[in-house]
Structures are given as C-alpha cells and as structure tokens.
Amino acid sequence: MTAIDTSTPLPDLQSYLHRREWLDSEERITAIEKPGEGNMNVVLRIVTDRRSFVLKQSRPYVGKYPDVEAPVERIVVEKNFYQAVGDIAVNAHIPNILGFDSEENLLLLEDLGHCEDMVSLYQKRRIPAKELDRLVFILGLIHKKDIDDGFPDNLEMRRLNHQHIFVLPFQERNDFNLDDVHPGLQDLSIPFKTDTALKSIVNRIGKKYLSPGKTLLHGDYYPGSWMTEGDNLYIIDPEFAFPGFAEFDLGIMAAHLIMVTGKKEPLNQIHEKYQGDADKKLMDQVAGIEIIRRLIGLAQLPLDRSLEEKRRLLKKARTLILG
Known part of the structure; x- marks a missing residue:
C-alpha cells in the first residue's frame, strides 16, 4: 500500500485491510466510493458485504491544490484530536477511530452515513x-x-x-x-x-x-x-x-x-x-x-x-x- 484513491485495485486494498486485521477474515469489499469533496486529504468510503467505513489518507500536498505543499503529519493531529475529545459529551458529534497506520498516513474512521x-x-x-x-x-x-x-x-x-x-x-x-x-x-x-x-x-x-x-x-x-x-x-x-x-x-x-x-x-x-x-x-x-x-x-x-x-x-x- 502507498497512495490510495478510487482507482486503487480492489484486491490490493482488500489484501492490505486483511493484513491490518481491519477486515474480518471472510469479509469482502464490494465497493469503493467517494463520500464527498475533501480539500486537504483523500477520503474514501469502503463498502463491504457486512458494513461500511471511511479511509482517510494525507499526502505531502493539499488535495484540492496539488501544487501547494502540506505536512503529511496532519493525519496524526486529526487522530489526536478525536482521541482528546472522544468522551460521552462530544462522542455523539464526531466519528469513532477504528484504526490508524502511521506509516501509510492512513486513518480508519466510523462511517457517519450519507451526511x-x-x-x-x-x-x-x-x-x-x-x-x-x-x-x-x-x-x-x-x-x-x-x-x-x-x-x-x-x-x-x-x-x-x-x-x-x-x-x-x-x-x-x-x-x-x-x-x-x-x-x-x-x-x-x-x-x-x-x-x-x-x-x-x-x-x-x-x-x-x-x-x-x-x-x-x-x-x-x-x-x-x-x-x-x-x-x-x-x-x-x-x-x-x-x-x-x-x-x-x-x-x-x-x-x-x-x-x-x-x-x-x-x-x-x-x-x-x-x-x-x-x-x-x-x-x-x-x-x-x-x-x-x-x-x-x-x-x-x-x-x-x-x-x-x-x-x-x-x-x-x-x-x-x-x-
């Protein structure tokens, strides 16, 4: 795995998610969707035969403006923010973290639905x-x-x-x-x-x-x-x-x-x-x-x-x- 997007071969993505144990052993991806237009990062909705979740990956540039450099560490900041505010009071208003891969700058998040x-x-x-x-x-x-x-x-x-x-x-x-x-x-x-x-x-x-x-x-x-x-x-x-x-x-x-x-x-x-x-x-x-x-x-x-x-x-x- 390196950069992911809607053109990433489904078998490659599925294999990566299985290695990370983010998919159950028999779980299979049925679709990769773009949940919306993001400015900074690549955001994908992964639909499986059992559920859906969101993958978010940072790149060394702004997603909307590829010629503008941006630190990839922003995905770590996002993870830290969700962890810092994720208690009963705020949790109803933010997505839950399901997984994080620091090497791939990739965050796995709860799918909030078709918001x-x-x-x-x-x-x-x-x-x-x-x-x-x-x-x-x-x-x-x-x-x-x-x-x-x-x-x-x-x-x-x-x-x-x-x-x-x-x-x-x-x-x-x-x-x-x-x-x-x-x-x-x-x-x-x-x-x-x-x-x-x-x-x-x-x-x-x-x-x-x-x-x-x-x-x-x-x-x-x-x-x-x-x-x-x-x-x-x-x-x-x-x-x-x-x-x-x-x-x-x-x-x-x-x-x-x-x-x-x-x-x-x-x-x-x-x-x-x-x-x-x-x-x-x-x-x-x-x-x-x-x-x-x-x-x-x-x-x-x-x-x-x-x-x-x-x-x-x-x-x-x-x-x-x-x-």
Missing part, C-alpha cells in the same frame, strides 16, 4: 437558531478539553494556514487573479492590500495564531466541517487542530455566519451563547480577517453574492478589525 456538509447555508442565507446553538455548545465542549504537552503543536499546518489567512490575501502582488473569480473583485481588493493600519492588526493577530496556547481548537470550524444527517450534527476534519486561543475558532465560525446572513448579529449571538471566556474584540478581529481572506484569497467559498454584496461584507470586515 451532507452545511455549505448549503451560503445559499440559504440563514442558519436555524437550533443549529447555531448546538454548534456553539459543541465548540464549548471541545474548548473545555484538558490537553497535555504531548498534543501536537501542528506548527507546520499553522504556518501553511497563516500564509493563506494573514499574509497572501493582503499582498498587493500575489498569484490570485481575483477577476477570474468575480469581475471587478481585483479592484475591490486593493484598499485592503494597501491599508497599513489594517495590515498591522492582521500581522499582530497572525503572530498570536503562531504562538503556543492552552485551548484545544478545531482550527477550521466552518460549514465545510459541519455535517448533518436528519437531526444529527457532526464535526469532522480537525487536521488544523492545535492548542491556541478560543477566539480563533469563535471568530472563524462567526465570520462564516456573517457571510451566510450578510449581518453582524451572529457575532453577538455566538459570544453570548459560548460557555467559556472569550474576548469579544479579538473575536471580531479574527472574524473580519477570515471574511477578507475568503473573499479575496485563494480559499474561495461557494458564495453566490453580487460584487456590491461582497463590497458590503468587506466593509463590515474592516470595521470589525479596526474596531
């Missing part, structure tokens, strides 16, 4: 209050987890993320042709790339992001990491997890719900419902930075908004950052 991620929120332009409450509650449980000094600092993934959140979107000259994304967006982005006061705050918070912290963070708490099936709500893809500051997760969450609704109210709602201590100003600043990077950075969202709507979102983001 859907919550990126449809961007089209719905609203989030039900019940789902917002549950998402904040789950995040509060995660943040309360005690982690020892052995939890990975995930610094290489943070450095990668730091570039795409705090640096590249604010550079006057980068490789992003924003007019390819949305005609007129390039000119719209210029004031945010030349605002020295804005960039000074962004740089300061970027340094905080790279500094050690005490709170276990998911690291990418947005609709693409939230999964639903009926009344069930799951949190997945914690490969950006690290010990940091709670306001990062909270600000990221708020940013995406501001982009969903076009309003700043989610910030106050999240801050009020969060069961923990959080600096509202720092939350605001993280939210503003995330909005800007999602609108004028590489990691674009399925956000069907007019240029004027994006202008208003960027204006809100600047206000949040500058206070």
Whole structure:
C-alpha cells in the first residue's frame, strides 16, 4: 500500500485491510466510493458485504491544490484530536477511530452515513437558531478539553494556514487573479492590500495564531466541517487542530455566519451563547480577517453574492478589525 484513491485495485486494498486485521477474515469489499469533496486529504468510503467505513489518507500536498505543499503529519493531529475529545459529551458529534497506520498516513474512521456538509447555508442565507446553538455548545465542549504537552503543536499546518489567512490575501502582488473569480473583485481588493493600519492588526493577530496556547481548537470550524444527517450534527476534519486561543475558532465560525446572513448579529449571538471566556474584540478581529481572506484569497467559498454584496461584507470586515 502507498497512495490510495478510487482507482486503487480492489484486491490490493482488500489484501492490505486483511493484513491490518481491519477486515474480518471472510469479509469482502464490494465497493469503493467517494463520500464527498475533501480539500486537504483523500477520503474514501469502503463498502463491504457486512458494513461500511471511511479511509482517510494525507499526502505531502493539499488535495484540492496539488501544487501547494502540506505536512503529511496532519493525519496524526486529526487522530489526536478525536482521541482528546472522544468522551460521552462530544462522542455523539464526531466519528469513532477504528484504526490508524502511521506509516501509510492512513486513518480508519466510523462511517457517519450519507451526511451532507452545511455549505448549503451560503445559499440559504440563514442558519436555524437550533443549529447555531448546538454548534456553539459543541465548540464549548471541545474548548473545555484538558490537553497535555504531548498534543501536537501542528506548527507546520499553522504556518501553511497563516500564509493563506494573514499574509497572501493582503499582498498587493500575489498569484490570485481575483477577476477570474468575480469581475471587478481585483479592484475591490486593493484598499485592503494597501491599508497599513489594517495590515498591522492582521500581522499582530497572525503572530498570536503562531504562538503556543492552552485551548484545544478545531482550527477550521466552518460549514465545510459541519455535517448533518436528519437531526444529527457532526464535526469532522480537525487536521488544523492545535492548542491556541478560543477566539480563533469563535471568530472563524462567526465570520462564516456573517457571510451566510450578510449581518453582524451572529457575532453577538455566538459570544453570548459560548460557555467559556472569550474576548469579544479579538473575536471580531479574527472574524473580519477570515471574511477578507475568503473573499479575496485563494480559499474561495461557494458564495453566490453580487460584487456590491461582497463590497458590503468587506466593509463590515474592516470595521470589525479596526474596531
């Protein structure tokens, strides 16, 4: 076994799983499926004559952008995160670990079923209050987890993320042709790339992001990491997890719900419902930075908004950052 994907010969994969004793001796694979579009890793649903489960493998690059290098150790971070939060309180909202192969950078996970991620929120332009409450509650449980000094600092993934959140979107000259994304967006982005006061705050918070912290963070708490099936709500893809500051997760969450609704109210709602201590100003600043990077950075969202709507979102983001 090396790299796996949907083209991996079924007998080879079956033989590997038998050697690992991840399949029963008489169990046979009947299908290999792609459960969804992952950004970072290869994710496969393995269907056997008895059950189904998920295989997830990291590569030394970003799955969606193969020319962008990324540390393969992120799969270890994901495993550690699930282990750290996997108790009765959080376990109902995360997949169980069924196996791990460190040499192949491969994680075997419980199949949560045919869930859907919550990126449809961007089209719905609203989030039900019940789902917002549950998402904040789950995040509060995660943040309360005690982690020892052995939890990975995930610094290489943070450095990668730091570039795409705090640096590249604010550079006057980068490789992003924003007019390819949305005609007129390039000119719209210029004031945010030349605002020295804005960039000074962004740089300061970027340094905080790279500094050690005490709170276990998911690291990418947005609709693409939230999964639903009926009344069930799951949190997945914690490969950006690290010990940091709670306001990062909270600000990221708020940013995406501001982009969903076009309003700043989610910030106050999240801050009020969060069961923990959080600096509202720092939350605001993280939210503003995330909005800007999602609108004028590489990691674009399925956000069907007019240029004027994006202008208003960027204006809100600047206000949040500058206070």
